Amino acid sequence: MTFKSENKIKILVFPCGSEIGLEIHRSLKFSAHIELFGANSIDDHGKFVYQNYIADIPFYSDHQFIPALKKVVNTYGIDAIYPAMDSVITKLASFQTELCCKIITSPFETTEICLSKLKTYQILENKIKVPKIYKTIEEVSQYPVFIKPTVGYGSRGAKKVNDKHQAQQHISEYTDSLICEYLPGKEFTVDCFTNKNGSLLFTEARERNRVVNGVSVNTFRAKENQTTFQEIALKINENLIFRGAWFFQVKLNIQGDLVLLEVASRLGGSSSLYRNLGVNFALLSVFDAFDFEVEIFKNNFNIELDRALDNKYKVDIIYDIIYVDFDDCLILEQIVNIDLIRFLYDCINKKKKLILITKHKHNIFDALKEYKLENFFDEVIHLKPDDSKYKYMIKTNSIYIDDSYQERKIVYQKLGIPVFAPDAVESLI
Numbered sequence: 001m002t003f004k005s006e007n008k009i010k011i012l013v014f015p016c017g018s019e020i021g022l023e024i025h026r027s028l029k030f031s032a033h034i035e036l037f038g039a040n041s042i043d044d045h046g047k048f049v050y051q052n053y054i055a056d057i058p059f060y061s062d063h064q065f066i067p068a069l070k071k072v073v074n075t076y077g078i079d080a081i082y083p084a085m086d087s088v089i090t091k092l093a094s095f096q097t098e099l100c101c102k103i104i105t106s107p108f109e110t111t112e113i114c115l116s117k118l119k120t121y122q123i124l125e126n127k128i129k130v131p132k133i134y135k136t137i138e139e140v141s142q143y144p145v146f147i148k149p150t151v152g153y154g155s156r157g158a159k160k161v162n163d164k165h166q167a168q169q170h171i172s173e174y175t176d177s178l179i180c181e182y183l184p185g186k187e188f189t190v191d192c193f194t195n196k197n198g199s200l201l202f203t204e205a206r207e208r209n210r211v212v213n214g215v216s217v218n219t220f221r222a223k224e225n226q227t228t229f230q231e232i233a234l235k236i237n238e239n240l241i242f243r244g245a246w247f248f249q250v251k252l253n254i255q256g257d258l259v260l261l262e263v264a265s266r267l268g269g270s271s272s273l274y275r276n277l278g279v280n281f282a283l284l285s286v287f288d289a290f291d292f293e294v295e296i297f298k299n300n301f302n303i304e305l306d307r308a309l310d311n312k313y314k315v316d317i318i319y320d321i322i323y324v325d326f327d328d329c330l331i332l333e334q335i336v337n338i339d340l341i342r343f344l345y346d347c348i349n350k351k352k353k354l355i356l357i358t359k360h361k362h363n364i365f366d367a368l369k370e371y372k373l374e375n376f377f378d379e380v381i382h383l384k385p386d387d388s389k390y391k392y393m394i395k396t397n398s399i400y401i402d403d404s405y406q407e408r409k410i411v412y413q414k415l416g417i418p419v420f421a422p423d424a425v426e427s428l429i
Contacts, residue, residue, distance in 0.1 A: 008035040017046025019269035021084035027282035048312035132181040185252025194242040203233040220304040244285030313427035325402035326358035390414040
């Protein structure tokens with residue numbers, strides 16, 4: 001695989017297909033200062049997202065993991081590794097010297113504490129409110145309780161249990177777990193950024209309104225007084241040494257007090273809410289890691305994030321010419337189809353030829369001018385209503401986009417080239 005380089009900072013993200021790895025990609029892909037590489041142990045969505053993709057990295061628990069990463073660092077001239085999973089963060093932080101590149105995270109001691117909820121609570125229990133911990137099931141005086149792994153992330157192994165029998169069953173399956181008091185109130189993530197000097201430059205809470213598999217899929221800026229969240233952030237920052245993006249989660253107990261759930265020495269997957277207000281945690285963390293002075297400001301409008309599964313595709317066709325229809329395809333109800341335009345601009349970037357082929361009832365050049373597309377196409381073919389489009393198309397390295405089923409069917413039968421309805425163009429982007 002050949003990679004381009006123009007003296008940019010080369011950042012390797014691992015594992016690149018995790019929720020965090022995908023957010024790092026979204027955060028850094030437009031930076032003129034960074035060349036992104038993605039690596040994985042198992043192929044996942046990262047393969048579809050990262051242009052510079054490296055597969056078959058041993059699992060982080062494998063004894064060949066560090067040697068394999070070191071080889072990648074040397075082969076591609078990687079300047080820094082951006083770990084994108086909690087356990088990987090701690091592992092790489094401990095091998096920074098051997099890897100001969102920067103690891104974009106907080107110091108090893110901090111990452112190790114954050115990896116363990118028990119260690120986190122022990123460090124912070126006299127500074128902020130942490131949940132009550134029961135040493136054994138027999139100590140539990142009131143149900144429900146919440147059981148979660150000492151080391152873990154997301155919702156893996158975490159469960160609300162309503163009685164002793166459920167607790168015993170869950171503990172038998174997840175032996176290294178904490179039995180915590182149940183917190184019934186709202187849950188918040190507080191996104192933070194600490195610079196190289198230890199100064200807390202940013203902290204703001206967002207409500208975790210809907211959570212799926214431990215991931216906040218609907219979140220918005222907390223309506224509660226942010227001062228309390230900031231006070232907690234300052235106390236955590238005073239007792240743990242952070243560098244770059246980090247976050248903590250808190251939840252309201254029955255008395256309405258904020259109680260700590262966890263602290264993580266990385267950016268949150270849904271911190272993209274603040275990225276869209278102007279606070280790009282991944283980019284700030286990279287610049288800070290390379291000892292640049294950074295500052296933060298954000299827009300102040302209300303914003304809500306809702307996440308759902310997205311689609312990415314890989315197709316095995318080669319094409320240099322794109323034929324595209326106009327009415328009800330490029331133009332939908334008198335507005336430009338921006339999804340199709342996005343694809344066509346991508347084709348322009350790749351030096352492909354764009355040909356508009358249409359049976360538009362009026363002067364097509366007037367219509368193109370109306371939509372500010374008069375110089376967009378390499379060629380415009382304007383046909384009469386009873387003419388056949390395939391007669392004016394070549395079948396070598398070509399594709400055809402049209403909303404009309406009959407038009408697509410005829411072109412496919414006559415020329416045998418791939419044809420796409422507007423809704424299928426997403427497979428080409």
